Amino acid sequence: MSDTSNSCILRVVLCAWLITIPALLSAQNEPIKYIGPGSCAATSCHGSVKPIAGSRILQNEYSTWIIKDKHSRAYQALTGDVGERMAHILKLGAKAEEAPKCLACHSLNPPPEQRGRAFEISEGVSCENCHGPASAWLGPHTTKSWAHEKSVALGMHDTRDVIHRTEKCLECHLGTKSKSVDHEMIAAGHPDLYFELDSFSAVMPRHWKVPRESEPGKPVEDPAWVGVREWSTGQAVQLRVALERLTWRAKNERADKKDVWPEYSELSCVACHHALGASKDSWRQEHGYIGRRPGDPAWNSSRYAVFRLLAKQIDSANALELDRQLLTVSNEMSKLNADRNAVASAASAAAPLAQRIAERLAAMQFDQAVALRMLQRISDDAENIALADERAAEQAAMALDSLYIAYSKDSKPSNAAEVRAAINGLFQQLENPSAYNADQFASSLRRQNHVSNRFIDSSVESCTHWIFRAIDESIRNMVLWVIVLAVHDAAAAFAVDSPRLGAWRSCAGAGCGARSGNGGVGAPRYSGDQS
Ligand code: HEC
Ligand code: HEC
Numbered sequence: 001m002s003d004t005s006n007s008c009i010l011r012v013v014l015c016a017w018l019i020t021i022p023a024l025l026s027a028q029n030e031p032i033k034y035i036g037p038g039s040c041a042a043t044s045c046h047g048s049v050k051p052i053a054g055s056r057i058l059q060n061e062y063s064t065w066i067i068k069d070k071h072s073r074a075y076q077a078l079t080g081d082v083g084e085r086m087a088h089i090l091k092l093g094a095k096a097e098e099a100p101k102c103l104a105c106h107s108l109n110p111p112p113e114q115r116g117r118a119f120e121i122s123e124g125v126s127c128e129n130c131h132g133p134a135s136a137w138l139g140p141h142t143t144k145s146w147a148h149e150k151s152v153a154l155g156m157h158d159t160r161d162v163i164h165r166t167e168k169c170l171e172c173h174l175g176t177k178s179k180s181v182d183h184e185m186i187a188a189g190h191p192d193l194y195f196e197l198d199s200f201s202a203v204m205p206r207h208w209k210v211p212r213e214s215e216p217g218k219p220v221e222d223p224a225w226v227g228v229r230e231w232s233t234g235q236a237v238q239l240r241v242a243l244e245r246l247t248w249r250a251k252n253e254r255a256d257k258k259d260v261w262p263e264y265s266e267l268s269c270v271a272c273h274h275a276l277g278a279s280k281d282s283w284r285q286e287h288g289y290i291g292r293r294p295g296d297p298a299w300n301s302s303r304y305a306v307f308r309l310l311a312k313q314i315d316s317a318n319a320l321e322l323d324r325q326l327l328t329v330s331n332e333m334s335k336l337n338a339d340r341n342a343v344a345s346a347a348s349a350a351a352p353l354a355q356r357i358a359e360r361l362a363a364m365q366f367d368q369a370v371a372l373r374m375l376q377r378i379s380d381d382a383e384n385i386a387l388a389d390e391r392a393a394e395q396a397a398m399a400l401d402s403l404y405i406a407y408s409k410d411s412k413p414s415n416a417a418e419v420r421a422a423i424n425g426l427f428q429q430l431e432n433p434s435a436y437n438a439d440q441f442a443s444s445l446r447r448q449n450h451v452s453n454r455f456i457d458s459s460v461e462s463c464t465h466w467i468f469r470a471i472d473e474s475i476r477n478m479v480l481w482v483i484v485l486a487v488h489d490a491a492a493a494f495a496v497d498s499p500r501l502g503a504w505r506s507c508a509g510a511g512c513g514a515r516s517g518n519g520g521v522g523a524p525r526y527s528g529d530q531s
């Protein structure tokens, strides 16, 4: 114990010394600057190879980032074939890796006057992209008992706050007025952007302790519900930011003033990108284009299709108004020539409602009862979700897959093969987005529930006993979701090996439709049995 704390103090002192002197020399009275990831890389700071025992933070953040995190290779994405072809198609007049339009999200690229030291743009998305420019807080933040708030006052981004954290991710994973991905870029080869805080954090992978510790061994929040808070708050924030994006797009407030309307990437991709078959086989015709003129592409509602159920659960007043505004957005956006004013006014009225719900979720105490009610609604609504959009279905499949994998690492159920096959079936439905069939997906989802329930019956009866007593109906579905929720956080623990997102999202070879720009629309390619 004393060994550890001694070496820890030594590290902190050494770290402070290494950083403070040059930082003080260069940064006094100067505007806040970016100083590059190298400044964090000392082994005594954040560059340890292994997590340091007895430290509140892991101290191997740099190593995790450089070895495992795709952000450190974001610049290289630009220099590959797809990136260069995009530059050519988009007539950027420069290589992708020289184009500010691309560097904005693929690197740390502040204007020259904000560069504190010489650092390499090829280092990709690095520490200060997410944590903010460090010149002012770099030195002091290594001193003992230095408060996080003081760093924030000196320019550190407050990633501890789940809402601020999500906003930071979404600057690149959804876009801002000055940097965004539109259908023009997607058609040229860029993957479509979508996001989910909990899964994306796991895949990153996390280089921080979950739950956070106030000091070593002292969690400051209930470990059971961290992931649920991230998932739910992240959903609310991403809806808000998406509505803000829709608003500035409708109002033509892009920084480059290029006016594009309708912006196809706000619509359901598979509405336009699907294969045609015989009329009698068309599920679209079967369901009759509810809420829009036959043939007009629908608004992409995947950021709302699941979240709306949650919103209703926890804040019915705001949710009702949100529903009303989003019905207008959806109706208007699903017309051929959506009225930009009507869209902007409904979307900008809805955004603060989503924010209010986000704030509520970020501060909420989660417990089984809340989660149960919430998840019951989601499973009850599987059919609507499947019909909403292929992207909404994708969300459902990803959730089940990652959660089941997490669960089965610890104890394999006796019918593991059957469950796996059922989940594979869901992904198969999404493998070719052009061939997406909502009815088939919904029935696979039902089959999945059925199979999983049997596995739950046989393997976790005792854990679920109390639930059986408490609740009498829809029990099968709910029990599945209880398990799903319970393993949710466990997934984070072995995020590094977990195939959450990563298995199909990071594939680079044959079979990676979206990645190679061959007409896939960003849907997953399931890569086989992961369990
Ligand atoms: C708004 C931010 C943003 C902008 C601007 C942007 N990108 Fe990206 N790009 C991303 C994100 C985020 C991803 C990862 C998407 C994912 O996996 O969900 C990505 C992924 C990519 C990929 C796929 C990488 C891989 O590992 O398969 C390529 C290629 C790419 N971008 C090229 C470009 C080019 C070229 C430009 C400029 C024309 C550009 N990007 C501009 C955010 C951006
Ligand atoms: C893509 C965004 C991103 C990048 C890049 C990134 N981080 Fe982080 N980092 C986060 C997030 C999000 C958290 C979690 C915030 C929290 O819970 O406080 C975090 C947490 C941390 C923590 C723990 C903070 C605490 O108080 O518990 C440290 C230390 C840290 N990062 C250092 C680094 C270093 C060093 C680098 C570069 C080598 C880096 N980060 C790169 C997003 C990022």
Ligand code: HEC
Pocket (backbone or CB within 6 Å): 070, 071, 073, 074, 075, 076, 077, 104, 105, 106, 107, 125, 129, 130, 165, 168, 169, 170, 171, 172, 173, 197, 199, 200, 201, 203, 204, 501, 502, 505, 506
């Ligand atoms: C400065 C822009 C930027 C910020 C901020 C950012 N990202 Fe990224 N992210 C990217 C780019 C660009 C890529 C694509 C890298 C590549 O494929 O080479 C990416 C890729 C990823 C991937 C890998 C996706 C895949 O295809 O496997 C994950 C996961 C991810 N980001 C999560 C996050 C999370 C979580 C946050 C917030 C804590 C965040 N990102 C913040 C730009 C950013």
Ligand code: HEC
Pocket (backbone or CB within 6 Å): 183, 186, 187, 188, 189, 192, 264, 265, 266, 267, 268, 269, 270, 271, 272, 273, 297, 517, 518, 519, 520, 521, 522
């Ligand atoms: C309103 C109809 C419409 C919507 C909605 C739409 N697209 Fe497109 N997309 C097109 C058209 C038209 C083209 C050009 C096709 C051509 O020239 O053959 C295209 C081209 C593409 C291409 C290149 C095609 C290829 O064969 O390489 C990709 C990839 C793509 N879109 C992806 C998407 C994604 C992802 C979305 C949703 C975020 C989306 N599209 C939404 C109409 C649409």
